[in-house]
Amino acid sequence: MKYVDDFRGAEACLAMARQINAAAADRSYRIMEVCGTHTAAIRRFGIPAMLSSRIRLISGPGCPVCVTSDAYLRNAFRMAADKNVTIATYPDMLRVPADGMSLQDLKAKGADVRAVNSALEVLEIARESEGRTVVFLAVGFETTAPATAILAQRARRERIKNLKIYSAHKTIPPALLSLGRDKELCLDGFLLPGHVSVVIGVQGYRRAMRSLRLPAVVTGFEPLDILSAILTIVDAARHRKAVLRNGYGRVVREGGNPKAVSLLKEVFVSKDSLWRGLGVIPGSGLFLRKPYDSLDARRTFSLRQEDECRLDNGCRCAGVLTGKIEPSACRYFGKQCIPQKPLGPCMVSREGTCRAFFETR
Amino acid sequence: MKEYISLSHGSGGALTQKLIREIFASAFDNVYLRKLDDASVVELRGGRYAMTTDSFVVDPIIFPGGDIGKLAVCGTVNDLASCAAEPRYLSVSFVIEEGLPFDVLESVVSSMAQEAGQQRVLIITGDTKVVPRGKADKLFINTTGIGLVHKTLEAGMIRPGDKILINGPVAQHGVSVLAARQGFEGRESLKSDCKSLWPIVKLLLQEHVDVRFMRDPTRGGVSAVANEMAQSSGFSLVLAERDIPVTASCKSFCEILGLEPLDIANEGKMLFFIGAKDAHRALRILRSVPSCRRASVIGDVLSERKGKVYLKTAAGGSRILGMPVAEALPRIC
Numbered sequence: 001m002k003y004v005d006d007f008r009g010a011e012a013c014l015a016m017a018r019q020i021n022a023a024a025a026d027r028s029y030r031i032m033e034v035c036g037t038h039t040a041a042i043r044r045f046g047i048p049a050m051l052s053s054r055i056r057l058i059s060g061p062g063c064p065v066c067v068t069s070d071a072y073l074r075n076a077f078r079m080a081a082d083k084n085v086t087i088a089t090y091p092d093m094l095r096v097p098a099d100g101m102s103l104q105d106l107k108a109k110g111a112d113v114r115a116v117n118s119a120l121e122v123l124e125i126a127r128e129s130e131g132r133t134v135v136f137l138a139v140g141f142e143t144t145a146p147a148t149a150i151l152a153q154r155a156r157r158e159r160i161k162n163l164k165i166y167s168a169h170k171t172i173p174p175a176l177l178s179l180g181r182d183k184e185l186c187l188d189g190f191l192l193p194g195h196v197s198v199v200i201g202v203q204g205y206r207r208a209m210r211s212l213r214l215p216a217v218v219t220g221f222e223p224l225d226i227l228s229a230i231l232t233i234v235d236a237a238r239h240r241k242a243v244l245r246n247g248y249g250r251v252v253r254e255g256g257n258p259k260a261v262s263l264l265k266e267v268f269v270s271k272d273s274l275w276r277g278l279g280v281i282p283g284s285g286l287f288l289r290k291p292y293d294s295l296d297a298r299r300t301f302s303l304r305q306e307d308e309c310r311l312d313n314g315c316r317c318a319g320v321l322t323g324k325i326e327p328s329a330c331r332y333f334g335k336q337c338i339p340q341k342p343l344g345p346c347m348v349s350r351e352g353t354c355r356a357f358f359e360t361r
Numbered sequence: 362m363k364e365y366i367s368l369s370h371g372s373g374g375a376l377t378q379k380l381i382r383e384i385f386a387s388a389f390d391n392v393y394l395r396k397l398d399d400a401s402v403v404e405l406r407g408g409r410y411a412m413t414t415d416s417f418v419v420d421p422i423i424f425p426g427g428d429i430g431k432l433a434v435c436g437t438v439n440d441l442a443s444c445a446a447e448p449r450y451l452s453v454s455f456v457i458e459e460g461l462p463f464d465v466l467e468s469v470v471s472s473m474a475q476e477a478g479q480q481r482v483l484i485i486t487g488d489t490k491v492v493p494r495g496k497a498d499k500l501f502i503n504t505t506g507i508g509l510v511h512k513t514l515e516a517g518m519i520r521p522g523d524k525i526l527i528n529g530p531v532a533q534h535g536v537s538v539l540a541a542r543q544g545f546e547g548r549e550s551l552k553s554d555c556k557s558l559w560p561i562v563k564l565l566l567q568e569h570v571d572v573r574f575m576r577d578p579t580r581g582g583v584s585a586v587a588n589e590m591a592q593s594s595g596f597s598l599v600l601a602e603r604d605i606p607v608t609a610s611c612k613s614f615c616e617i618l619g620l621e622p623l624d625i626a627n628e629g630k631m632l633f634f635i636g637a638k639d640a641h642r643a644l645r646i647l648r649s650v651p652s653c654r655r656a657s658v659i660g661d662v663l664s665e666r667k668g669k670v671y672l673k674t675a676a677g678g679s680r681i682l683g684m685p686v687a688e689a690l691p692r693i694c
Contacts, residue, residue: 004616010603010677017677044621046678108365223676339686340369340376350619360680 007222035193036063036351073098089137119147166297174284189233201256277321315344373580411446426553430473446508521664524640535625550610556629571636600660
């Protein structure tokens with residue numbers, strides 16, 4: 001626990017918080033964390049209570065199930081309704097609502113929906129399900145995408161014909177560009193996601209950050225990691241300097257994980273992708289490359305076009321996901337929309353902004 | 362839309378509360394049940410007795426530090442103890458799945474007998490059912506207990522300024538069961554804390570410690586019980602994370618799996634609400650018991666009447682400690 005306890009001491013954390021508050025004496029600073037684990041950690045450690053109200057920590061779109069579009073879910077429901085189809089996906093996806101239903105509801109009504117913790121488990125399920133088509137709903141950022149890439153490679157190599165992949169994988173740097181340019185948000189800097197950075201490295205952000213000219217720090221998940229990143233950002237923003245720092249050097253390397261990066265390049269091609277709440281972000285989606293056509297659910301099933309989601313249930317997740325409102329500004333928050341019965345996806349996962357706010361409200 | 366029972370309805374968290382209130386309590390309503398306590402106290406000729414019942418479905422049925430039999434005795438004894446009742450009689454019902462090896466059943470029964478013997482509680486009646494393979498999972502046990510009440514305690518006796526004590530490290534039971542289920546073999550350090558609590562409760566009562574209320578933080582852990590207490594007393598509570606004992610191995614295990622130790626079940630812990638003047642004496646008495654060396658004062662009752670639970674985090678911040686929402690670990694007891 002050394003590497004945990006050393007980063008959690010109250011004395012060190014409070015000293016750092018005092019430095020931040022002193023540095024932010026002149027004006028307020030708007031800093032966005034785009035990673036759901038950061039959102040959860042900030043709330044869990046009680047960090048907002050340490051900081052002056054001048055430091056505005058804004059939660060971005062950092063939870064994979066939260067940014068998955070209604071259109072994607074509707075297609076998934078349609079496949080799940082097919083008696084010859086088994087759906088496999090990560091557990092949180094089962095509870096994500098769209099059109100008043102979820103995969104879990106379909107499962108209770110008899111659809112074959114399996115929760116997996118690793119993409120490679122799907123290989124096993126496909127082998128055991130002869131005569132059925134197994135569709136993997138592949139969601140997540142650069143963190144889970146390499147596992148899907150390995151799954152695709154193995155399924156192709158081992159000629160597993162009944163396995164299909166429906167990829168909703170997304171990449172973070174294009175989302176940073178879109179959020180960083182948002183005039184309404186008017187951000188002073190980013191806490192960059194530690195886990196994604198393990199894969200893409202600091203170098204993965206260079207292009208985006210050069211174009212945005214905002215301070216950004218690759219940040220770990222302990223309170224001292226988060227506080228020291230905030231201090232770096234406030235200092236840089238105050239002097240109008242655009243810095244890109246690695247504050248999580250004990251885990252993240254400049255070049256990331258080259259093997260994972262090359263896997264992604266080999267299996268996926270980047271195209272425009274629809275994010276719930278954020279709309280279409282250019283070049284932000286990972287889609288299977290041509291050699292993997294036979295595995296691509298988009299080519300096997302006649303799926304509907306993934307158009308801009310309607311969000312007409314009154315749920316204000318678009319505002320929450322883009323950091324424009326706090327969850328409590330939504331009239332359903334904590335009332336009709338609770339973790340047991342989520343109206344919108346942000347209330348589903350522990351990394352969802354609404355759920356993180358609900359649990360520490 | 363038609364609603365179905367989900368595993369979360371059994372997690373001891375918010376959904377369990379809702380189920381109990383809306384389905385059971387409303388159907389069976391009477392003055393005893395209305396308190397929704399772990400046990401109910403009834404007046405019978407010449408004495409006050411507490412009665413409680415509990416079913417055990419833990420998976421696996423044998424785990425480091427105990428088994429379903431010991432758990433069934435301790436769990437019921439502890440529900441009585443939390444009402445300051447001395448456990449006297451137990452009933453035991455077994456639901457057995459066809460195909461359960463005899464030696465497994467024998468070892469479970471012998472650990473029940475041993476625990477009951479140590480606690481001087483008699484198992485005076487029972488029932489056995491066997492169901493076809495696959496219709497139950499190995500072995501389910503229900504125990505009902507009757508105990509003699511030594512002191513009347515109610516959540517309404519909790520007052521601002523009271524101290525909150527716990528008799529040792531949290532999360533050990535849930536972590537041990539989860540570790541055993543996931544096949545983390547040979548982790549001796551991840552042992553369940555499964556233990557009968559009447560001896561320490563008796564000790565505090567004998568010494569006339571000003572115990573206002575107590576509750577054993579089983580399902581939903583300290584978070585759930587603290588929230589229940591805050592709601593039923595009406596006062597807000599504040600807990601200091603730094604003072605809540607967690608063993609190093611439990612802490613690492615929870616950290617790796619992203620679990621919150623405060624949300625995890627205990628089977629040998631009691632949360633005591635003690636009048637401020639007696640808090641240090643109570644702590645000294647508890648710490649004199651070998652299994653309670655790490656007993657600690659972990660929080661205070663505030664005068665704010667909001668029924669919330671605040672947590673001063675170890676990192677120096679503060680936040681609300683909510684009721685755990687979903688099932689972290691089903692079938693831990």
